[in-house]
Amino acid sequence: MTYRIEVARDIGACALTVPIQEEVWSGDVTVPPQLLLAVAHNGGFVALGYVDGDPLPAGFVFGFLGIYDYHFRHHSHMLAVRAAHRHTGLAVALKEAQRDHCLDQGIDTIAWTMDPLEARNARFNFAKLGAFARTYERDFYGPMPDKLNAGLPSDRLYVEWRIATDRADKRLRGADHVASLEDAEREEVRWLLRADGDRPGACEAIGDDSHVLVGIPADIQAIKARDVALARAWREAVRETLEPAFAAGYAAVEFLRGAGDRGAYLLVKQPLPVDPSERPGGAGAEPPRQGAGGLMGTESP
Numbered sequence: 001m002t003y004r005i006e007v008a009r010d011i012g013a014c015a016l017t018v019p020i021q022e023e024v025w026s027g028d029v030t031v032p033p034q035l036l037l038a039v040a041h042n043g044g045f046v047a048l049g050y051v052d053g054d055p056l057p058a059g060f061v062f063g064f065l066g067i068y069d070y071h072f073r074h075h076s077h078m079l080a081v082r083a084a085h086r087h088t089g090l091a092v093a094l095k096e097a098q099r100d101h102c103l104d105q106g107i108d109t110i111a112w113t114m115d116p117l118e119a120r121n122a123r124f125n126f127a128k129l130g131a132f133a134r135t136y137e138r139d140f141y142g143p144m145p146d147k148l149n150a151g152l153p154s155d156r157l158y159v160e161w162r163i164a165t166d167r168a169d170k171r172l173r174g175a176d177h178v179a180s181l182e183d184a185e186r187e188e189v190r191w192l193l194r195a196d197g198d199r200p201g202a203c204e205a206i207g208d209d210s211h212v213l214v215g216i217p218a219d220i221q222a223i224k225a226r227d228v229a230l231a232r233a234w235r236e237a238v239r240e241t242l243e244p245a246f247a248a249g250y251a252a253v254e255f256l257r258g259a260g261d262r263g264a265y266l267l268v269k270q271p272l273p274v275d276p277s278e279r280p281g282g283a284g285a286e287p288p289r290q291g292a293g294g295l296m297g298t299e300s301p
């Protein structure tokens, strides 16, 4: 399948995102095309992804210029690909176009929020793009009515993507080996949270491990559709595990897949900042250490 990316520069192009928004999130919350256009004309980025043979776009990305901890960065607010065109490379191509736009502006970080229970998004953000996370936000957007978010508190990971790095380059080219969950288990990386059947098991206490695993279910939307109480139990368990882990200085640097649809975040303990005023994610903070002995190589983002 071949596709092309077109930057949206007028209201007609921005309006073409609306049917995709409605399909992916439902019509309850849509970002109006007029706002997209205003953002696109003021340093932000809106691009449409087309698949050959279809006059309508199959996906889009939308983000704006922002400031975080006194530094300019690009905040990516929406990325969507219609269900029929997923797993085609189009989503990565949209992120690459967004990255090129930001590199041209001299921006080195693109950030966004993601639901920590969405395994597909975790795989996409961590394994395919090389992003990381070290901040957890409870019910960030409040109750959300759309079909992906309804029924659960809107907890989010704040995902950061260092776009001017060798790691980002290699991930985009598919040139980086990503370890498997079995690799991590062979190296006896300890589970902080692991599925027990389809339920979350007990959250283990944080110790002094350099690496830990936090499991999530393969398909939270399917769980929510059949048992919302179970989906909430996962929300709470992952929240109760990730919040203290981030507070203890871990960062989520990979999402590992294993046999039988298993998936888990790999968290790596970060060095303590030399300057105590340097909080994780703060302006002077180092990007997370992603090396991990034999498991992840020694590359840093």
Ligand SMILES: CC(C)(COP(=O)(O)OP(=O)(O)OC[C@H]1O[C@@H](n2cnc3c(N)ncnc32)[C@H](O)[C@@H]1OP(=O)(O)O)[C@@H](O)C(=O)NCCC(=O)NCCS
Binding pocket: 024, 078, 079, 080, 081, 082, 085, 086, 087, 088, 089, 090, 091, 092, 112, 113, 114, 115, 119, 120, 121, 123, 124, 127, 128, 218, 219, 257, 263
């Ligand atoms: C997020 C989105 C744009 C990604 O596009 P996509 O075409 O699905 O992405 P890709 O197929 O390139 O990458 C997804 C990866 O997750 C994997 N994956 C899919 N389902 C998975 C699951 N249940 N568990 C683990 N990994 C999964 C895919 O196999 C793929 O990895 P691989 O290429 O290494 O095999 C698209 O899924 C989407 O529009 N989702 C709904 C809207 C949304 O959530 N937007 C993003 C907010 S952060």
